Amino acid sequence: MIESYRKLWPQRVAVQQITTQQELEKYVLIELNDELTHPRVRKTKQQKLALALERIEQSDLSDSEKSELITLYNKLANP
Template identity: 75%
Template sequence: MIELYQKLWPQRAATAQIRTQEELEKYMLIELNDELTHPRVRKSKQQKLDLALLRISESDLSESEKTSLAALYKKLASQ
């Protein structure tokens, strides 16, 4: 999963630091919660999930990779 996430976000330096599944899920939750954005302009978790799923669907990943990564995003978004 870590490799898939890194393929999805190749320009993000922070993705290169991810080594474990726990770190991956933590980083994905930060993304879904839009924690790195100023509070006044943050998007909702649903909006961030929709953007992530769109990026996944438009990526060069295989269909099975897309399905796996999308499932993890959805699982984390429902927490």
């Protein structure tokens, strides 16, 4: 799943350094919480989830990779 996430975000240097499932989940949560955006323009977790799921669906990943990432995003967005 780490490799699938790397394919989804090839331009993010930090993503290329993920080596464990725990680190992957940490980065997905950072993305879902919109932590890399200024607080005044942050989107809600549900908005970020919708954008992430759209990106996954439109990606060139295999169906199984898409399914795994969608499951992970939903699990972390709705604990």
